[in-house]
Amino acid sequence: MIIVKLKKDKEKKIKNGYLWIFKDEIFEITGEKKDGEICNVFSSNFEFIGKGIFSKSSNITVKILSLNDEDINEDFFYKKFFKALKIRTNFGNSYRFFHAEADGIPGLIIDKYEKFLVVQFRNKGVENKKSEILSALIRVFKEDIKGIYERSDFETSSQENLDRNTGLLYGENPPDRFIIEEEGIKYIVDIKNGQKTGFFFDQRKNRVYIRQFSKDAIGLDAYSYTGGFALNMAKYGAKKVVAVDKDEYALELLKENAKLNGVEIETVYDDVEHYLDNTEYQFNLMMLDPPSLIKKKTERLKGVQIFKKISELGIKKLDNYGILSLCSCAYQADISLLIEALRRSVENEGIMLQSLDIITQSNDHPWILQIPESLYLKCFWVRVIK
Template identity: 35%
Template sequence: MASYLSLRQMHTIKLKKGKAKAAHQRHPWIFSGAVVDDGEGPQNGEVVQVVDHLDGFVAYGLYNGQSRVAVRLIEWDSDRRPDEEWWRVRIQRAVETRQPLLRSSDTNTVRLIFAEADFLPGLIVDKYADFLSVQIHAAGAEKVKHVITDELNRLLRPLGIYERSDANARMHEGLPAANGVLCGDTPPEWLEIRENGIRYEVNIAAGQKSGFYCDQRDNRLFTARYAAGKRVLDCFCYSGGFSLNAFANGAASVVSVDSSALAMETLKRNVTLNGFDESKHVAVQADVNKQLRVFSDSGQRFDMIVLDPPKYAPSRSGLEKAARAYKDLNRRGLLLLERGGLLATFSCSAAMDVGTFKQVLAWAALDAGKEIQFVRQFTQPEDHPVRASFPEGEYLKGLLCRVV
């Protein structure tokens, strides 16, 4: 590891003519097709120097010959060679920007590091009460895992740091899945956290990704303002974020739907944990699209519906297919709303921009025979920032729609 960080034998990656413009504008991705193949590629995860076709310095980056993104750029100052201290400083800066959230008395779950947004590609770190959950999706971050772990432990002194690097992204980087304790204690099977004053029990060693989605923190709080006295349907509910917020704000009843058995178990525990009236709650383990048809066929109606599906468009190539899926899902949801009903609908597909999403909703409303107003746009919270030079980091968007 010392030889990797010393950079004495740093490789140089040359870009083809006309391929350096985006990199000079601080976009962090160099695709494999932009690289001159000299037959002597560095090791995957190695720090490299990137130059243009005239050998002018562009940036330092992390190389991976197996990935479509051949180099992930991390530093544009030629005098700041990315060594161990560079990684530590970047981690410190990321954590420092989250201090307002870390000082909150009613929320103790925060995203501490958000990959490219924090100049740390392939690294995601979430804080859940006194434990940290780490996801490493790129070979460059994998190379310095021990540095990442040590610095996080030094800065935050958690009870334990747990790795959940089992995403498909690792496969594209030539990395095996990795799941387990990096340091400290093993997290309990059920760890209690708080978000906006609501208590949750989460399992950060199982289930989806890190066990809880803190990117909807602000959106859950805002939509709940409309829940008082309403019949609420929460689809793709997972551990119950929107459902619990609706109850906390006086919903008359809540129906929660998810296909995951673990989600249903977690949700029920969380309803009980917060002391909400279980007689007003129905948890349905089912495919959401099929269950929406069941509700429609039975004549059931709701005053407010939340649709928070998984990513339908993993890339731009899948956008057309995803748009059809989003349209059909939202059409089915709108059919269950009468005049004055509210639909809070989301997309976590970075390939789908908010303008396209609005068009999809317009088509869904037309097919459902409904007229809708866009009341509010939703986005990701402050601990999921978007770098100006990396708009791809803006993945979460949502719309609050009213049937008129």
Template identity: 35%
Template sequence: METQLSAARVSIRKGKAKPFWYGHPLVFSGAIQKVDGSPEAGECVDVLDQNGNRIGWGVFNPHSDYRVRLLCLAEENAPDYAIQDLVKRRLEEAVLVRRSLGLPSDETNAYRLFNSEGDRLSGLTIDCFGDVLVVASSALWVEKYRAEIEAAMRDVIKPRVIVWRQVNAPLRQDGVSEIIQTISEETVTVRELGVNYQVALGAGQKTGFYFDQRENRALIRSLAHGRSVLDVCCYTGGFALNAARGGATNVVAVDSSAPAIENAKANAALNGIEDVEFICADAIEAMQGAEGANLVVLDPPKLARTERDLHRAIPYYRELNKAALECLGTGGLLFTCSCSAAVSVDLFLEMLRDAAHDAHRRISLLKITRAAADHPLVPAFPEGDYLKCFLVAVA
């Protein structure tokens, strides 16, 4: 049974409270008027507006710019400061949402179960790999209450295994000094859209797989019939394998990481797909040497972690997309992505305009897509809208 805490109080400055009333989870230090009491890192605190009205409660962190992560609004009538009860409640809500999306299913047994701010617990991400759950911990409070979180997961989901992965950069930003690299030999085979993937849960990016592109992989499958497809920055080969399943006449998948290419090859073999060529090469060099492609998928890693990185990221996006467009002739399609929250839709479209000019191509925007529906967003937290993908046609 959890110990009930006597919460300290954090009062918000005049004119700064509205986002928190609406559910924005991150209270920056500059929004705080005063702190009553001496809360320690990870301790529960009440959050009040300038008139003393209780907005809700969250966890305090004197080491972070996110001075309070607001976990529960007062209007929810949830038990105060009961972390395990709250996590259980949020997990039950998340499960209902995924069930409404048809997850899991016979075709897909791996997906995003819990999406941090989008499921109203900032810093906690959980991916489901069949009967295995992988936690991506990116906040001090998640580390502090690991036992309570795992207990809630076992109570609601009843997984066979829980793998706990610490996300280095945000944890260091949150003042966590001791970060232990996950050592897990757990390897699972999972299905997404009827395609099988072998995933090493203690290695790779994120939790081992990028679930956010599932619906976009389905889109590429639907467009691939009769086309020659080039999948650039292919990682585990998801776009390439779906293009092959969709009836592409030729598929080439490129990544600069040799381990990623080996993993993608293994995934192709797992599915009996033999007509994909995998190449370990630099993205731009591979595109400059490509011939005959009429559908290019360009899904690079995060190039801008913050707005401070944009001055370097945008020119590289432009160079990448110029090379991609130069591969394509009239009637060709480019599906190009950014997973950087700092890159807005308008900024990316400006970059595409410039890249098309550089490549002497005329393009039309056909569609803008985002992360799959199991990656929900809270309207009060637009910063969570990180993945943007653009389908353009070359005229």
């Protein structure tokens, strides 16, 4: 057993709900230092603080699982899963079922697609507990699921020597493609080969929000993936919708999604910046939802420059009074960074950016006030007045 003793007063934040312990907050570590092992954490006065996942390879040395002295076993996971299911009653049959720290287990992501679960094990601790996690999931869902599939082939900078497994873990193999429905729109999903686990459930609120601006619009869905925003624009009355992405396979699924929903969408395989530089279209509704661009606090200045350039190009192609949404899916690219990027994108242009709304991730991706890092998705909606 690994024992972690904290420096003086470093237990206070844990008791208040912030569950990460950094290297420089630790006084002493005893026991064999192995990535993914369960450790006991004590204060400087030897008060028991909690149990967590130990990582010698990360600046975040411990991620707390429980403030109680309890076994981290199948029953522990069952209780976490039961609680997660209880607060997800209004999302239909497809949604994020478990969202890592925000649901109490760092590094564990589980998405539900109709009768199938797709799981990611994102640290060595949850990877080590895979069998207990699977048993607990089967207990919670019983006959409500047909199969559990693993998609742990994500990109990471972790040095924990994680397995990059994909494949069936339990029950039936999911079909290569199947259809889910979200807020009245159908999507073809490929959970085996698509990005992340196949679909971006976190943008649900923004996909609904864009509908109010869609009637008679000429809309652009930039970084479109399989067309979540494009489909909503087209379904809710847009005159023309263009979707741009560099993922050819995603664009093929987008075309199938358009047929499935009885709408027309022009798809363009291109780099978004190159497209905006060269298109002759003028839009009055635009979604800019780039992939995660910055990972570290030290990259914030670079992030402002990147978002500024994207916004500048987009605003040039927007009509007067057009609606623009700029999204960030990185914690470090926060609201203040988006505001700065947008403000600087229209410097000396005599353009006013009127704030309409700031919308965060869907409620099946909860964020915890005591864990700022759990708020990662922000979309800033503005009206561009030229």
